Amino acid sequence: MTVQLNKFDNATELNAAFAEEIAQKLTQGIEQNGAASLLVSGGNTPKALFSVLKYKDLDWSKVTIALVDDRWVTLDDPASNETMVRQNLLQENAAAAHFIGMKTSHENAFDAVSTVTTNMQNIQMPFDVVILGMGEDGHTASIFPCCAQLDEGLTTKDLILATEPTTAPHQRMTFSKAALLNSKQLYLHLVGENKEAVLNQVRESNDERKAPINAFLNQDKVPMTIMLATSK
Template identity: 35%
Template sequence: MNFEAYPDREMLMVALADRVASELRRAIEVEGRATLSVPGGTTPGPVFDILSGLDLPWDRVSVLLNDERWVPETHPRSNTRLLRERLLRGKAAAAHLVPLYAPADMPEERLDDLAAGIVTVLPITVLVLGMGADMHTASLFPGADKLDEALAPEAPVLMALRADAAAEPRITLTAPVLRDAMHIHILITGEEKRAAIERAAQLPETEAPVRCVLKTATVHWAP
C-alpha cells in the first residue's frame, strides 16, 4: 500500500478532496463520465463539504455509497441521509445518486433491483473507503455471516451481510467491485487505526477484510 501521512486532519481532508476532484475530472475528460463511491459516517464529512463546492461537471458523475444500513433515508443512522446533507448539495447536487436502499423489510428482497442500477456505472472511477479499528471496510466485517462469499473473486456486485458488530442488516459492495476501482483511497485518523491498517497487511482477508484493497490503495492518515 501507499501510505501518506499528514500533519493534521484539516490538511488531510483538503488534500484528499483535491485528489478525488482531479481524478474525477480526468476521467470525465477521457470517458465522458465518472463514478465516485464513498463511505458513510461522519469522518469523510469535511471531504464532502469541500467537494460539494467545487466546479466539476457533476451532472456526469454517479455517486454511490460503499455500503448502507438497511434503514430508510429518514432514519438517523442512514448513510444516504448523511450523503445528501454533506455531499449532494451546492454544485454537487447535480450528481446522480445510485441508491443502496429501497423500501423492503429485508435487503435480500431488493438486491437484484439495486444491483442492476450499480452495474450500469461500474467500474468505480474513484473509491474512497473508511476502515474500522476491527479492520472492516464497507460492510465487510470480520465474522460477518457471508464474508467468505463477499470476498470471493466470483462474488456478486452487491450483497446483504449481517455481523455482531453491525446493529442492522447491511448492504455492501463486494471485494471484487472494490478492487476493480481505478483509484482507491482509504481515509483513516488516529493512532489506533494506523496500527490496525499496518496489522491488516499481515493478516488474511477474513480477519482483516480491508486487506482486499491494500495492494493498490493509497492510505491517507492524520493523527
C-alpha cells in the same frame, strides 16, 4: 503493487489535499469517457472531506455517486449513510451529481439484492474513484470478519450482496470485493491515532478473513493510497 501512504498532521490538511485529488481524477474520467463515477463510504469520518469536496469546480452533472455500503435503515434514521451523503456531499456544486442509493422499500436487505444490483449496473465501471473506510475490527465496506457472509463478500463475482454482522447493528448492503476492485483508484481514508494503530495491526497480517481491509491492501490489481491524518 506498493500501497502509497499519504500522512497528514491533521484532518484539515488531509481534506484539502484529498478533495483536490478526487476532483482531478473525476475530471480526468470525464475528459476520457464523458462521465465519471465515485464510490464513497459513510460514517462520520467523510463528513469533513465532503464539506470541502462539494465546492470543487468540475462538471458534477457528469458524475455518478454511490455508496460503498449502507445500513438497511430508512432515510429518516440517523444511521443512514445515504442521508449523510445527501446532507453533506450532494450540496453546493456537487448537487448537480447523479446519486444512486442502495436502500429500497424491501424490509429485508437480502430480498433486495437483485433490485440493488440492477440499479447499480447503471454506474460507469471501472469506477474512477473508490473511497474505503476501516472499522476497529478491520472491516471495510460492510464486509465484516464476524458475519456469515464474509467468504461470499471476499469471493463472489456478484456486484452486490447483503450482510448481517454480529458485532454491529442493522443488516447491510455492500459492494463485493470483486466489484470494488473494478476501479481505477482505491483510497483508504483514516483519521485519528486509533485508526493508525488498527492499520498497523492489520498490515502485519495477510489474513483478509480476520481483517477484510487486507483484501484491498494486499492486492496488485488496483492502485491503493492510504490517506491518513493522525489527528482531527
